[in-house]
Amino acid sequence: MRWIGYTFGGALLALGLTGLVLDGNPVGWAWWFGGVVVAHDAVLVPAVLLVGVAASRAGRWTKAALIVAALVTLATLPTVLALGRRADNPSILPLDYGRDLLLVLIAIGLVALVPKLRSRSVALGLSAGLAAGLLVAGLMAVNDMIDAARWVLFLGHAALLGAVLGGVFGTRLYGLANAFAGGLLAGLLAWVGWQLTLLPILLGGRPTWTIAPGDFRALVGEVLLGGITGTLLYAALNRPPQRAAPPETRAARVVIIGGGFGGMSAARRLDRLISRGLLAEVTLISDSTSLLFTPMLAGVAASALEARHISVPVRASLVHASFVHARVEAIDTVNRSVRVAGGAAMPYDHLVVAVGSIPSFHGLPGLAEHAFTLKTIGDATRLRDHVLEMLDAADLAGGDRPELLTFVVAGGGFAGAELIAELFDLVHGVLHRYPGIHPDEPRFVLVHAGERILPELSTTLGTYAQDKLTGRGIEVRLKTRVAGATRHAAHLAGDEEIRTRTIVWTAGNRQHPLMAELPDGDAQLRVPGRAGVWAIGDCARISGPDGVPYPPTAQHAMRQGRVAADNVAAALDGREPAEFRYRALGVLVALGHRTAVAEIRGRRLSGFAAWAVWRAVYLAKLPGLEKKLRVLFDWSLDLVFPRDIAND
Numbered sequence: 142m143r144w145i146g147y148t149f150g151g152a153l154l155a156l157g158l159t160g161l162v163l164d165g166n167p168v169g170w171a172w173w174f175g176g177v178v179v180a181h182d183a184v185l186v187p188a189v190l191l192v193g194v195a196a197s198r199a200g201r202w203t204k205a206a207l208i209v210a211a212l213v214t215l216a217t218l219p220t221v222l223a224l225g226r227r228a229d230n231p232s233i234l235p236l237d238y239g240r241d242l243l244l245v246l247i248a249i250g251l252v253a254l255v256p257k258l259r260s261r262s263v264a265l266g267l268s269a270g271l272a273a274g275l276l277v278a279g280l281m282a283v284n285d286m287i288d289a290a291r292w293v294l295f296l297g298h299a300a301l302l303g304a305v306l307g308g309v310f311g312t313r314l315y316g317l318a319n320a321f322a323g324g325l326l327a328g329l330l331a332w333v334g335w336q337l338t339l340l341p342i343l344l345g346g347r348p349t350w351t352i353a354p355g356d357f358r359a360l361v362g363e364v365l366l367g368g369i370t371g372t373l374l375y376a377a378l379n380r381p382p383q384r385a386a387p388p389e390t391r392a393a394r395v396v397i398i399g400g401g402f403g404g405m406s407a408a409r410r411l412d413r414l415i416s417r418g419l420l421a422e423v424t425l426i427s428d429s430t431s432l433l434f435t436p437m438l439a440g441v442a443a444s445a446l447e448a449r450h451i452s453v454p455v456r457a458s459l460v461h462a463s464f465v466h467a468r469v470e471a472i473d474t475v476n477r478s479v480r481v482a483g484g485a486a487m488p489y490d491h492l493v494v495a496v497g498s499i500p501s502f503h504g505l506p507g508l509a510e511h512a513f514t515l516k517t518i519g520d521a522t523r524l525r526d527h528v529l530e531m532l533d534a535a536d537l538a539g540g541d542r543p544e545l546l547t548f549v550v551a552g553g554g555f556a557g558a559e560l561i562a563e564l565f566d567l568v569h570g571v572l573h574r575y576p577g578i579h580p581d582e583p584r585f586v587l588v589h590a591g592e593r594i595l596p597e598l599s600t601t602l603g604t605y606a607q608d609k610l611t612g613r614g615i616e617v618r619l620k621t622r623v624a625g626a627t628r629h630a631a632h633l634a635g636d637e638e639i640r641t642r643t644i645v646w647t648a649g650n651r652q653h654p655l656m657a658e659l660p661d662g663d664a665q666l667r668v669p670g671r672a673g674v675w676a677i678g679d680c681a682r683i684s685g686p687d688g689v690p691y692p693p694t695a696q697h698a699m700r701q702g703r704v705a706a707d708n709v710a711a712a713l714d715g716r717e718p719a720e721f722r723y724r725a726l727g728v729l730v731a732l733g734h735r736t737a738v739a740e741i742r743g744r745r746l747s748g749f750a751a752w753a754v755w756r757a758v759y760l761a762k763l764p765g766l767e768k769k770l771r772v773l774f775d776w777s778l779d780l781v782f783p784r785d786i787a788n789d
Contacts, residue, residue: 392421474674499651511627513527736748
């Protein structure tokens with residue numbers, strides 16, 4: 142079992158720490174090398190690593206081996222590099238130990254890549270790295286920067302760099318410039334890790350993190366290696382297939398409806414499976430050309446983020462799958478086809494429905510006509526422009542000022558709580574631009590039918606969030622329902638009226654009409670009674686082992702998308718689909734003014750710490766390095782400058 146490998150690594154770490162405690166005692170250095178065995182030239186380290194690998198083959202043995210290697214490194218390498226030979230006991234701690242240890246770790250890392258070679262992108266990356274390594278090594282040899290002894294080390298390093306590029310960025314290289322820039326960044330990191338750290342140790346010296354005059358040429362070589370590797374990898378991944386499939390073998394037609402988290406997750410997973418040999422033609426159909434990162438949508442409505450910075454082009458995210466920008470009008474499960482608006486029917490062998498949900502006003506009068514929703518970029522920008530228009534009008538108005546400056550949000554869940562907080566920050570952040578409006582005039586009302594807001598969180602965090610909102614001047618109306626709306630008022634149950642021209646509805650959603658005639662998905666994400674049809678995300682209502690449907694969140698939709706793609710591949714191979722099982726990582730809710738609440742696997746956070754976690758987690762989840770940098774830049778500007786009030 143792989144736990145045996147973990148045990149060996151943990152035991153060696155414990156022995157190493159014991160040796161540090163007994164530093165001045167020869168017995169301590171004996172413990173350092175494994176108790177009564179005094180090992181020279183790291184004989185014990187390869188033995189422990191090999192035992193860890195061999196004993197862990199029944200499970201994720203490469204993972205176990207790498208964990209063992211990491212533990213050994215933590216336990217031994219810092220002391221080896223810091224002390225070198227000890228004057229009082231030179232034979233026990235030679236510097237060769239660190240060099241041999243690194244060679245073992247590199248060998249283990251290369252072995253760990255072997256199973257990944259089944260991935261087309263990793264194999265092509267390794268080949269691209271070797272080709273680029275030969276070219277750059279030749280240039281370095283001409284300039285007397287490398288000798289024959291270092292050729293093998295450099296080519297191994299180049300191959301590893303290419304394999305990492307292929308495995309990590311292979312299917313995400315959506316342009317030549319993107320591939321070249323990613324390669325340059327990888328080369329820069331490789332220069333620090335290889336030229337300044339690992340190579341000096343392997344050659345018998347010590348790492349130096351200062352740049353000598355000769356190191357600049359090595360930096361140029363590494364960056365050039367990364368750039369050429371990225372370019373060659375992109376060219377190899379986008380090369381037309383050498384030969385078509387045999388005439389008697391037709392690729393399975395897989396159609397995905399919906400470009401949200403679930404649909405895009407399924408499409409990307411199928412992209413990777415196709416690169417590994419899956420015979421399938423994947424088509425994603427969506428009425429939007431971009432994947433919208435909805436957790437940040439309230440920030441767009443509050444003018445804290447640019448709208449395009451939280452959306453990722455669908456076409457740029459797919460390699461093998463094709464994209465159709467259209468609206469699906471009907472699904473014919475009998476003839477296995479979908480009909481798009483203004484187009485012919487598109488046949489499928491397997492269909493993945495990921496159309497999400499739409500707002501439900503429960504038949505309440507006036508809400509469909511007068512309430513704002515928050516589902517799309519268009520919704521967010523319309524709400525932002527409307528709020529700024531209300532401020533412009535109130536700056537000049539007389540008797541209508543109270544209703545112009547009253548903002549009502551219906552629904553005290555995640556979306557409603559985050560939105561009311563963001564609108565509060567927007568209005569009070571730009572109010573100095575409107576000298577005719579006193580800071581006490583704007584009114585913010587959060588209407589919720591339950592006994593407390595954020596019922597998905599624990600009572601403690603829900604109460605904390607409510608206290609934070611009310612402490613800032615936001616009215617929280619509990620056990621109250623919105624019964625209707627007009628152009629000038631929100632009507633509450635009990636004949637109460639709030640004069641306002643801004644009502645935002647976040648209090649209910651319903652299944653998409655395309656799922657109206659289809660039953661809910663089962664545990665394997667299949668639609669019962671509909672051959673070849675799978676459903677994921679908000680529209681599917683997949684139930685967990687306890688019979689309770691999974692919540693309609695992005696983290697569930699993304700993982701359902703990956704499982705659905707794997708199940709489609711299993712069905713094509715004649716294997717049994719797997720059940721979807723997932724335990725949520727937690728929930729995060731921003732409350733504006735650099736505060737938030739979070740509950741992550743039972744651990745509760747609140748205040749600034751939760752806000753920092755909220756931003757870090759969602760920034761990490763945002764697809765694409767470019768979008769991450771743009772959002773980070775927007776947030777940085779928001780710390781220094783007031784929010785933009787242009788709404789023309």
